[in-house]
Amino acid sequence: MALTIDADCFEALYLAGIIAGQTGRAADAAEFLSRAVKANPNVADVHYNRGVALDALKRQAEALESYERAIALRPDHADAHYNRGVVLRELQRPSEALVSLERAIALKSDYAEALNNRGVVLDQLERHAEALESYDRAIAARPGYAEAFNNRGVALSGLGRASEAVDSYTRALALKPGYSSAWNNLGLALADLDRPAEALQSYDRAIALDPHSAEALYNRANALRDLHRHRDAVDSYERALAIKPDYAAAHWNLADCRLLLGDFDRGWEEYEWRWKIDLAGHERTRFPQPLWLGDFDLRGRTILLYSEMGFGDTLLFCRYAKQVAALGARVVLQVQPALVPLLESLEGVAQVVASGALLPAFDCQCPLMSLPLAFKTNLGNLPAEIPYLRSDPARVAAWRRKLGTEKARPRIGLVWSGSMKLKNDRRSMPLAQMLRLVGDWAEWLSLQTEVRAPDLPLLATRADLRDLGGQLTDFADTAALIDLLDVLVTVDTSIAHVAGAMGKPAWILLPFDPHDWRWMLDRHDSPWYPTARLFRQPVSGDWASVIGNVGEELRKCFGAGHVHR
Numbered sequence: 001m002a003l004t005i006d007a008d009c010f011e012a013l014y015l016a017g018i019i020a021g022q023t024g025r026a027a028d029a030a031e032f033l034s035r036a037v038k039a040n041p042n043v044a045d046v047h048y049n050r051g052v053a054l055d056a057l058k059r060q061a062e063a064l065e066s067y068e069r070a071i072a073l074r075p076d077h078a079d080a081h082y083n084r085g086v087v088l089r090e091l092q093r094p095s096e097a098l099v100s101l102e103r104a105i106a107l108k109s110d111y112a113e114a115l116n117n118r119g120v121v122l123d124q125l126e127r128h129a130e131a132l133e134s135y136d137r138a139i140a141a142r143p144g145y146a147e148a149f150n151n152r153g154v155a156l157s158g159l160g161r162a163s164e165a166v167d168s169y170t171r172a173l174a175l176k177p178g179y180s181s182a183w184n185n186l187g188l189a190l191a192d193l194d195r196p197a198e199a200l201q202s203y204d205r206a207i208a209l210d211p212h213s214a215e216a217l218y219n220r221a222n223a224l225r226d227l228h229r230h231r232d233a234v235d236s237y238e239r240a241l242a243i244k245p246d247y248a249a250a251h252w253n254l255a256d257c258r259l260l261l262g263d264f265d266r267g268w269e270e271y272e273w274r275w276k277i278d279l280a281g282h283e284r285t286r287f288p289q290p291l292w293l294g295d296f297d298l299r300g301r302t303i304l305l306y307s308e309m310g311f312g313d314t315l316l317f318c319r320y321a322k323q324v325a326a327l328g329a330r331v332v333l334q335v336q337p338a339l340v341p342l343l344e345s346l347e348g349v350a351q352v353v354a355s356g357a358l359l360p361a362f363d364c365q366c367p368l369m370s371l372p373l374a375f376k377t378n379l380g381n382l383p384a385e386i387p388y389l390r391s392d393p394a395r396v397a398a399w400r401r402k403l404g405t406e407k408a409r410p411r412i413g414l415v416w417s418g419s420m421k422l423k424n425d426r427r428s429m430p431l432a433q434m435l436r437l438v439g440d441w442a443e444w445l446s447l448q449t450e451v452r453a454p455d456l457p458l459l460a461t462r463a464d465l466r467d468l469g470g471q472l473t474d475f476a477d478t479a480a481l482i483d484l485l486d487v488l489v490t491v492d493t494s495i496a497h498v499a500g501a502m503g504k505p506a507w508i509l510l511p512f513d514p515h516d517w518r519w520m521l522d523r524h525d526s527p528w529y530p531t532a533r534l535f536r537q538p539v540s541g542d543w544a545s546v547i548g549n550v551g552e553e554l555r556k557c558f559g560a561g562h563v564h565r
Contacts, residue, residue, distance in 0.1 A: 010039040014046055021053050029053035044074035051083060060087045078107040082114045089117065094124045112142040119151055128158035146176035153185055162192040180209035184216045187223065194540070196226035214244035222253065226513050226540075230257045230521065248276035259517040267517075268373035292364040294374035299328030301363040306334040307355065308367050310419075311475070311494035314339055315501055316518065316528060319388050320371035322348035332362055341476035342498075345390060382527050387503035395480035402471075403484065410442045410558035413482065414465065415490035417452055426511040427492045429543045431455035436547050437489065438464050441559055447472065447481065447488070447495055486558055489550060492516055500529030507553075509546050512537040 017032035033050035040046070051066030067084040070077050085100035098121045104114040115138035122131035135152035139145055153168035169186035173179055187202030203220035206213060221236035237254040241247055255270030285306065290296075292303060305321060307314040314335050325331050325348035335343055337354040344352045353359055366374060377383070403411075414437070417428035431451075435458070438444050449469040451459060459467055472478050479498055482488055487505040490496045499506035506529065510519055519526060519534055526532040533553075535546050 008035075008039050010036055010043075013039060014043075014049075017046075017049060017053070021049060021056075026053045026056035030057060030059075041069075042073060044070040044077055044080070047073065048077060048080045048083070051080070051087075055083065055087060060090050063087050064091070076107055078104045078111060078114075081107065082111065082117070085114070085121070086117055089121055089124070094121045097121045098125070110141040112138045112145055112148070115141065116145065116148045116151060119148070119155060123151070123155055123158060126158070128155045131155040132159065144175055146172045146179055146182070149175065150179065150182040150185060153182075153189060157185075157189055157192065162189045165189040166193070178209055180206045180213060180216070183209065184213065184219060187216075187219055191219070191223060191226070196223045199223045200227065212243055214240040214247055214250070217243070218247065218250045218253070221250070221257075225253070225257060228513060228521075230260055233257050234261070246276075248273045252277055256517045260514060260521050262379055262520060264372070264378040265376075268377065272370065272373065274369075287365045289362060290364050291370075292366045292374065293370060294376070296364075297328075298324065298364070301328075302330040302332060302350075302361065304332045304334060304359065304362040304365040305368055305371070306365065307336055307339075308369055311336060311339060312492075312497045312516075313369055314343075315389070315475075315494060315497035317368040317371055318343060318346055319383055319385075319501070320368070320375065321346055322388070323375060323383060324348065324366075324371070325350075332360055334359065338474045341392075341474050342389060342479055345392075347388060379527055384528060384530055386501060386530060389479060389498065389501040391479040391483040391502065392476055395476060396483050399477075399480050399484055407443070407484075410486045411445065411484060412437075412442050412554065412558070413445045413447045413485045413488040413490070414438075415447050415488070415493055415495050417448065417450070417455070418491060418493045419450065426513065426540075428452075429491065429509075431458050433543045433547055434489075435462065435465065437551050437554065438462070440464070441555070445481070445485070447478065447490075487554070489554070492519070496532070497529075500526065500532045503531050506532045507550060508532055508534050509543070509550065510534055510536045512540040512542070 013032050013036035017029045017036055020032055021029035030050060030053040033046060033053055036046050037050060047066045047070035051063040051070065054063035054066060064084060064087045067080045067087065070080040071084065081100050081104035085097045085104065088097035088100060098118065101114050101118040101121060105111050105118065108114070115134050119131040119134035119138065122134060132152060132155040135148050135155060138148040139152070142148070149168050149172035153165040153172065156165035156168055166186060166189045169182050169189060172182040173186070176182070183202050183206035187199040187206065190199035190202060200220060200223040203216050203223060206216040207220065210216065217236050217240035221233040221240065224233035224236060234254060234257050237250050237257065240250045241254070251270050251273035255267050255273065258267035258270060287304070292298065303324060305324065318333065318335070321331050321333055330350045331348055332351045332353060333343060333346065333349045334353045334355055340352050340354050343349065351360060414434055416431055416434040418425060444465045446459070446465050446467045446469055449472055451469065459465070468481065472481065475498060478495060479502060482499050482502060482504050485504065487507055488495065488499045489507045489509070491509050496506050496508045508519070514521070518528060524534050526534060535550050537543065537546055
């Protein structure tokens with residue numbers, strides 16, 4: 001009624017704005033409060049409440065301005081400092097958000113919401129220990145604060161304390177059973193503890209509460225993959241993508257599953273989503289030259305093929321250089337420096353360049369791992385002609401001299417662990433497990449270049465396993481040594497690819513859930529490497545039975561009564 005009498009009445013506009021905000025009409029609230037600000041710009045609470053309404057409308061930049069005007073009028077306005085911090089966090093300005101939240105806490109030491117959000121920002125800044133302390137203070141101020149218990153679990157997970165994170169999520173859910181995000185986070189912590197069946201149950205609870213959570217569906221698919229239910233995982237990834245079509249991680253993991261299942265046509269297309277994922281060490285090199293994916297004539301052109309990720313990826317896909325050259329192209333290959341000496345003799349390659357070195361002129365380019373898409377590779381046309389990598393005779397002769405005595409027993413190479421940089425590494429085993437193979441009927445050589453600290457003392461005591469890993473200077477050295485073996489027994493590392501590409505016997509020991517799609521599922525051979533044999537864990541973590549099977553097969557193939565070159 002007051003507004004019909006006086007449309008510029010400050011008190012009426014302010015009251016109308018507050019009522020509209022309280023009844024969920026944020027647009028009306030923003031309009032009334034904006035008019036109130038014009039009528040009287042000197043009241044801090046009007047600017048503050050206008051900011052709340054604008055924030056509800058996702059107009060964060062304007063909300064920020066309103067909070068700052070409230071603070072300018074009243075520097076001790078703790079709620080304005082708090083809300084300013086939340087908006088800055090939403091605007092991806094965490095360092096500024098932290099300053100604002102800490103100002104709110106300085107004004108009101110038991111401000112539970114500010115303490116909780118301070119923790120969220122600290123987690124964003126990867127300062128997990130400080131975040132944990134902030135959540136604990138929030139919980140001390142408000143013992144029934146389910147959100148703080150949930151976020152506390154996130155900090156504990158960030159600190160690698162997954163068991164404690166499970167306890168914190170469980171506390172959150174006891175306080176708020178319908179908390180979808182906490183069920184999802186509980187699943188992630190259980191997955192970190194290698195408890196995928198329980199993780200799956202948690203994700204299912206999260207999805208029942210929030211059927212449109214693409215993240216929970218994605219995590220559910222990851223749990224199904226860990227449980228070796230890859231077809232079910234495909235369905236769950238597809239459901240996540242139906243909700244969030246640009247979910248790059250879901251596309252990439254979907255590619256992994258499709259390739260594992262042998263669906264190469266769909267798999268290669270999905271695999272291109274890898275470029276949309278922020279992975280350490282996997283940033284796409286931007287070239288002005290056009291990308292070639294089999295879509296234009298290469299005759300008379302120079303093409304750059306370049307490595308992207310690990311050594312194994314390069315060693316596997318460099319085989320395509322020959323096919324590219326057969327299309328009439330001059331091929332320049334850019335690879336990791338340690339691979340240059342080995343790949344200089346690769347058929348089809350005109351020039352090999354180390355990553356980071358100056359490149360020659362070229363007309364077009366293609367990353368190595370996109371070549372299967374370019375050639376429409378499937379199981380029927382997969383290029384598996386070996387060997388496509390060869391050892392250097394001079395290096396072989398040098399290794400023969402180093403090995404010394406005339407070979408009278410089978411010579412077996414061993415590799416038991418991969419890179420220590422890999423998180424949740426299930427492909428590696430302790431040296432003690434691999435040593436069960438070692439006996440005096442064969443000559444045993446370690447090609448392990450990166451020995452983990454727990455394995456060092458044991459390796460030093462074993463005169464029956466000759467440690468040569470430290471003498472391998474590059475992959476050409478590795479290839480020369482492999483040439484002198486009867487068989488290489490290795491977990492899933494780049495050395496397996498060297499042996500496979502050379503056409504040497506490579507016995508590859510694989511975890512129950514494959515570390516890599518290229519070994520596919522349930523096969524004991526490899527379509528990529530005809531001389532490879534695959535030995536798989538029957539259940540997760542069971543290296544003992546794998547080693548037992550390998551030991552029996554080694555004696556059968558290379559033991560007493562066999563002639564060795």
